[in-house]
Amino acid sequence: MKWLSLFILGLVMALLIYAETDLPDRGDPEAPANQHVSPLYLERTVEDTHTPNAVTSVLADYRGYDTLGETVVIFTAGIACVLILMRRRSDDNQIRKPNS
Template sequence: MKWLTAALLLPLAALLIYVSADLPDRGDPDAPANLHLSPELVEVTERDIEIPNIVTAVLADVRGYDTLGETLVVFTAGLAVLLVLMRGARPRDSGRSNER
């Protein structure tokens, strides 16, 4: 089983390393993401959304559904942890006798 896992993971790791060579450098102002969307958001955020803080405006308006989804995931994870912890705290049935 370990050989099968290694046979599947090694080509995948090699592919990821090969593809990562095509990623732009971190902080590169000429990266495609920084050429089109970012300058437009900086220019129109305060005027269109009327929130002076650009980060807050992007999180609240532009990425609102994404932030809602992340909040839902965190809430669901917290609820699952709470249910697992409460499961162990449930009192045992007092009708049973532990005598042998």
């Protein structure tokens, strides 16, 4: 079991290092991640929303739907946390004891 997990770790590490050779250099302005829409956000944020902070305008305006989803996820996680522990408290007496 131990050797299997070490083997998997080595395999994943080899895969990741192989994939790393395809990534662009650090801070390359020509990298695909820096090309597509992110220059447009930086150029238009002031005239579109009067908000100099591009992070805020992208977060709440250009990608507001995404943020709504994230907020719902947080809320669901909180409700799930409440519900899991609520059940534990209510049927405290019926929970199975391991050695009985």
